[in-house]
Amino acid sequence: MGYAYTPGLKVTDKMLITKKRILPLKGDVLVKVGDKVKPDTVVARTLLPGNVEPINVANILGIPPEDIMDCMLKKEGEKVKHGEVIAKSKSFFGLFSSECKTKTEGSVESISSVTGQVLLRGNPIPVEIKAYLEGEVMEVYENEGVAVSTWGSFIQGIFGIGGETHGEIKIVTKDNTEILTDKLIDKNCKDKVVVGGSLVTADAIKKAISLGAKGIVVGGFSDKDLRDFLGYDLGVAITGSEELGITLVITEGFGQINMAEITFDLLKSKEGQMACINGATQIRAGVIRPEVVIPVKEDVHKKEKTEEFENIGLTVGYPIRIIREPHFGRLGKVSALPPALQKLESESSARVLEVEFEDGTKAIIPRANVEMLEE
Known part of the structure; x- marks a missing residue:
């Protein structure tokens, strides 16, 4: 019999899901193995170096670069406030003076007598990593992050925009073929993950954002509406960093495409339960797919039946x-x-x-x- 390996999307009612939650730089891990976590639980935090702002002090004061050290009021490593004078020069027997003020708060990174520039480093930027899932901490990576596991339903999409969020599942269409229009969105969608059928309109997304919905899961979306919604053409890149007020997960593709019946039925059976969704997508090497995770309270130490999930092509x-x-x-x-x-x-x-x-x-x-x- 013929046999081939073909790419596929997971639509699974129950499986063990593990997500690594890793800091961009080493920092502090705030939980330990065995801790129960919620999606909003902060599991690790760190401080990123602030942005660098170059200031051409020599040009502002009208002095040669080699004279900059004589005019500096701050030394390397010293803290500065927004609008603070960091350098001052006097001319014409002290009758006239020029000042150089900062436009940011931070510290003096370096002073160059060759270029006449001063580099200011902004204050450190705090970064917190949340658990994303409701589950249990299974592993701790010292100073880096954790692995969080949960049993639950798992659905992969084709494309998405917007980052990680969570909310209660709300079905608003009769079946997987109905178009999700703005008329189906009401105040009851606030803080919900709204599930539609074959297509979501641009007006429906705008209304969902205005009413405070957390996310939308639907079969298809118009590429023209996507361009208008984002304000630019999306290239081959990673999505998920958009701050649009909502996360969108498309399960089938662009255009009006009915959501797969098994996907819609699974979501419908979970209505009222919490779903954790992420629209991050990468469509080149190192594929990242948008996803919907619906956690269930079950012992994460229970072994998964590998034969049920083994991909044999x-x-x-x-x-x-x-x-x-x-x-x-x-x-x-x-x-x-x-x-x-x-x-x-x-x-x-x-x-x-x-x-x-x-x-x-x-x-x-x-x-x-x-x-x-x-x-």
Whole structure:
């Protein structure tokens, strides 16, 4: 029988999820192994060096660079306040003077008598890392961070924007085919993770932000609306750092695409429970996918049944999504895996599979044009 490995998205009702929460620089870890944590629990913190601001003191005072040391009122390492005079020069027998004031608060990093510049280092920037999940600290990395584990449902998306957040799941569409419009968003969506069907409109997102919704999980989104929403064209980069007031997770792709029924049914069965979502996406090497995690209270030390989650590649009966035209976005199951290469319309040869769509029709698809839905 034909056999191939194909990329896939996880849609799992229950699995052990572990997330490493690591500081950008070494700092202090505030929890220990075995501690129970909530999504907002701060597990580690550190101080990042402040921004550097160069000041051309020699130019401001109108003196040669080599004379800067005689005019400085502050030495290297000394603290300065915003608007404080750090250098002063006098001219014409002391009748006239020039001053150089700071535009930031921090300390004097360096003074150069070659360039006549002074570098000011802003105050350290505090950084806190939160647990993100509701679970238990399984491992501590000294001065760096922790690993937090929880049992729960896990759903991967295709694309997302916005960072980590959490809220109670609220289903607002009748089924996975309905469009999420602004009429379905009301004051009851405040602090909720709103779940829609096939598409979310730009007006719905704006209304959700104004009412204080935490996130939106939906099948599709228009690329034009995305561009208008962000205010710029999104290139090949990592998303998730956007500060738009909401996190968006797209489960299927761009355009009006019905959310996979297994995904919608799973979210619907968890309505009212807390979901932790993250829109961070990277679509090049080192793939990062947006995700929805729905924690359940269960012993994280219980062993996971590896056979349930072992990826053995495509097999007959496996659920898949088509990721290329002319059947882009359609869902179905593998009905046959011909082992021999077959000639395509492009006259190239490739390994193919037969897919049976949800309406019972069948089609021959190149294996590279499908994505597995890992249940």
